[in-house]
Amino acid sequence: MYIQSLKINNIRSIHHFEMKFENPAGWHVVIGDNGAGKSTFVKAVSLALVGAEKAIYLRQDFKKWIRIGSGIDDDKKIELEILRDNRDVKYANTKPPSNYNIGVSIIEKEPRKTDNAATNTTLTTVEALESTFPKHYELAELLISGYFSAAFGPYRRFTGGNTDWSAISPYPTAEAHISAFGEDVMLAECINWLKNLRTLSNEPANKDREKYKTLLVDFVNFINQGEILPHNSKLKLITSQDILFSDGNSNVVSIMELSDGYRSVLSMTFDLIRQLTIFFPKADVFVNVRKGGPGNYFIDLPGVVIIDEIDAHLHPTWQQEIGNTLTRLFPKIQFIVTTHSPLVCRAAEKGSIWRLAAPGNDNESGEITGIEKGRLINGNILDAYGTEVFGENVSISEEANEKMNRLAELNIKSIMGEIRESEKKELQNLKTIFPSEKSK
Structure with a gap:
């Protein structure tokens, strides 16, 4: 499955935001200032994928999801148009049409007026949209049977989280998205999964021990030969x-x-692989890896993976390469990532780049195309910041701008033969600081 298009209305800081993906599989980047709603975007799309029936396991106060200023009759909804991949038919129990809608609406219900103030509070519920196919009670079964999606929040770690979240593990669809909904969620289950595979593969009495051994060998080969780490x-x-x-x-x-x-990176990658072995037959996950040889260390199963702040903790060189690495290893996955870094956009040549405008900003939210997209993908870091997609005047400080103006002034004096001896030393020093400007 892939997301063909999506709409978000009146959810937290997002008044209205639409996306349409011409080529869903690949690298799609959402950028925006702090407070623009990038994390809200990740949570909103994840909620729609999890579905109304499983929303309770996300432990959210959905009343706080309603955008302040929206009326009780205004739509507060997330709607996704799903594109079926041919592989979906193989794994799913039910065959949907090629395109179908899923989504949720956050409903405010007027309270019954009584003399008791406690009963006069507006009720807030999450319900499936009328346009959802199939009906919400069937959706969870479909998703668990091969319609794969997952989400990862910005706090991707193995330790230090709240162990209470482990209670959600019996619900695979919700569990695959849970780290997007809490700062205290840890991804320790993938570590336990690998350790348990090792234990099971070492038990002489276990009739499936060879299967577990093979799975571990496949996993190690994928990580190492796929060159995930630098x-x-x-x-x-x-x-x-x-x-x-x-x-x-x-x-x-x-x-x-x-x-x-x-x-x-490892916590996200390990858990993504673990989730794939839950949603798909294990043999199909590593079918290419088992062929061996150059170019076969990838997993070509379809699905949607959403990642918040993909650049977190990554060195700039890794920020630049992470998109190419993940799309090479998982070429059929639709990655939708948020970031503060223009370097993450470099892998979006065959994908897309989107802006979420901050509240009070004159810019409109929407897709970044044309010259601006070209600068983000192919330009240097100053070209990227110069697009002002990341804000105004972020490529150079005010003090540096003053020094560059002084450099230009002294250059003119030097050309005109009017420069003083004391200014020559200043000019040379400024040329050292701004080597790319000295000939301008």
């Missing part, structure tokens, strides 16, 4: 107690001791 870092060993990596200098490090950037 600097020749490799997954070295999975035991029932720990997961070990070796770096480019052959130092062996526990996964818990890796850098924040490594753990952010």
Whole structure:
């Protein structure tokens, strides 16, 4: 499944936002200032994918989701147009049409007026949209049977979260999105999954031990041969107690001791693979990996993955490459990511880039196309910031601008032969600071 288009109305800071994906599989980036609603966007789309029936497991106060200033009769809804992939028919219990709608509406119900103030509070519920196909009580079964989607919040970590969230694990659709809804959600289940696979593969009495061994071998080959991590870092060993990596200098490090950037990417990737083995037959997940050889270390199963603040904890060089890496390893996945970094946009040449305008901003929310998109994808970092998609005057400070004006002034004096000796030293110093400006 893919999202063909989406609409969000009156959800938190978002008054109205629409997206349409011409080529859904690939890298789609949503950018915007703090407060523009990027995290709201991630949660809203995730809620629609989870569905009204499972919304209770997300532990949200949906009354707080209603945009302040919207009337009780205004639509507060998230609607998705779903494009069926040919693979969906193979895995799903029910065959939907090629395109169909799913979505939810946050409904405010007028209270029954009584003398008791407690009963006069407006009621807020989450309900499936009338346009949803199939009806909401069938939707969860469809999603669990091959209609794959997942979401990851900005706090991607293995430890330090609230263990109460583990109670949601019996509900795969909700669990696949849960980290987008809480700062205290940890992705420890993927670590436990790998350790458990190792334990099961070592049990002589387990008749499926060879299957578990094969699954672990496939997993390690995918991580290592797929070159997820930079600097020749490799997954070295999975035991029932720990997961070990070796770096480019052959130092062996526990996964818990890796850098924040490594753990952010690994927690997301590990959990994505674990979720795929829940929604799809395990043999199909690694069917290409088992072929071996160059170019076969990828998973070509369809689905939607939403990631909030994909750039969090990543070095600039990794921010630039993360989109290419993920789309190479998961070429059939539709990645929709939010970011503060123009470098993340570099992988969107065959995807799309979207702006969420901050409240009070004159810019309109919508797709970034043409020259602006070209600068974000192909230009240098100053070209990207110069588009003002990330705000005005962010590429250079006010003080630096004053120095550049002074450099221009001294350059003119030098050309005219009117420069004083004391100014020559100042000019040389400014040319050293701004080498790209010295000939202008």
